[in-house]
Amino acid sequence: MTPMAVAVEPVRDEHLVAAIESAGGQIVGLDDARVLVWIGPPADFPQLPDTVEWVALKTAGIEDFVAADIIDDRRLWTNASGFYAENVAEHALALLLAGLRQINTAVLRHWDKERIDTAVRSLHGATVAIVGAGGIGASLAPRLRACGARVVAVNRSGREVPGAHEVRRSDELDELWGTIDHVVLAAPATPETRHMINTESLAALPRHAWVINIARGPLVDEDALYRALVDGQIAGAALDVTDPEPPADDHPLWSLPNVIITPHVANPASGLTRELAPWVAENLRRFAAGEELLSVVTADRAY
Ligand code: OXD
Numbered sequence: 028m029t030p031m032a033v034a035v036e037p038v039r040d041e042h043l044v045a046a047i048e049s050a051g052g053q054i055v056g057l058d059d060a061r062v063l064v065w066i067g068p069p070a071d072f073p074q075l076p077d078t079v080e081w082v083a084l085k086t087a088g089i090e091d092f093v094a095a096d097i098i099d100d101r102r103l104w105t106n107a108s109g110f111y112a113e114n115v116a117e118h119a120l121a122l123l124l125a126g127l128r129q130i131n132t133a134v135l136r137h138w139d140k141e142r143i144d145t146a147v148r149s150l151h152g153a154t155v156a157i158v159g160a161g162g163i164g165a166s167l168a169p170r171l172r173a174c175g176a177r178v179v180a181v182n183r184s185g186r187e188v189p190g191a192h193e194v195r196r197s198d199e200l201d202e203l204w205g206t207i208d209h210v211v212l213a214a215p216a217t218p219e220t221r222h223m224i225n226t227e228s229l230a231a232l233p234r235h236a237w238v239i240n241i242a243r244g245p246l247v248d249e250d251a252l253y254r255a256l257v258d259g260q261i262a263g264a265a266l267d268v269t270d271p272e273p274p275a276d277d278h279p280l281w282s283l284p285n286v287i288i289t290p291h292v293a294n295p296a297s298g299l300t301r302e303l304a305p306w307v308a309e310n311l312r313r314f315a316a317g318e319e320l321l322s323v324v325t326a327d328r329a330y
Pocket residue numbers: 085086087088089107111294
């Protein structure tokens with residue numbers, strides 16, 4: 028059998044090359060490729076020869092490729108939806124626990140026992156909503172359960188999410204905010220999810236709520252978040268993503284003790300291709316066998 032011709036661009040990453048070769052692929056230049064694994068930004072995306080039948084993108088969120096009109100209907104496209112779920116779920120749990128256990132405040136204020144002691148909260152017995160419960164939700168739900176939390180998964184269809192105690196549809200969110208303790212945002216950036224955390228949702232959340240965002244910055248109206256945090260409408264926010272990234276040096280969110288910001292490292296870019304490699308290998312095997320690929324996307328359904 029002729030090996031599957033695969034281009035890895037714009038750099039021949041060693042993890043991807045090894046995985047592709049072990050799956051029976053052969054690394055070639057773009058002009059000879061049937062498959063392109065693209066690990067660069069949308070701005071550098073090349074003109075594709077007609078021979079390319081499938082393009083594998085390296086991230087789960089591909090809104091910038093959609094905005095740049097790169098995804099066509101002449102070939103298959105895949106993203107990395109769910110491929111990094113374990114890593115991202117771990118980061119989400121770490122952020123939520125850091126907030127509830129006041130780790131951030133202790134780092135900032137050292138032995139300020141009186142203030143910190145009374146602010147420590149437990150995940151045990153708390154209700155946590157995971158909004159956008161796909162792969163990350165399925166990885167996060169058992170982690171939250173292990174800490175004694177009740178998990179409400181929220182997705183568009185209300186389809187079952189393994190490990191969740193309850194599933195709600197995203198069109199029920201308005202009624203949900205007041206019934207949960209904390210929220211983890213894990214939804215893609217789409218026109219529907221833009222600013223889902225806004226003045227109204229923040230006002231509906233309880234005062235002890237933490238908002239965790241490991242998805243995309245535009246899901247949160249950051250001005251509304253700042254006001255809610257200053258007014259004590261919610262207890263805190265932990266953001267691995269912001270809009271834009273990074274936030275300006277003088278962004279007021281940096282100045283609040285009840286805000287934790289990490290620099291988009293829930294899925295660290297430095298380890299991304301190592302994590303991605305086995306998934307590319309599996310999809311290559313499927314492609315060669317004529318089977319359905321994992322994480323197929325289209326321009327109008329890009330997640
Ligand atoms: C992704 C990310 O979308 O790492 O995969 O943010």
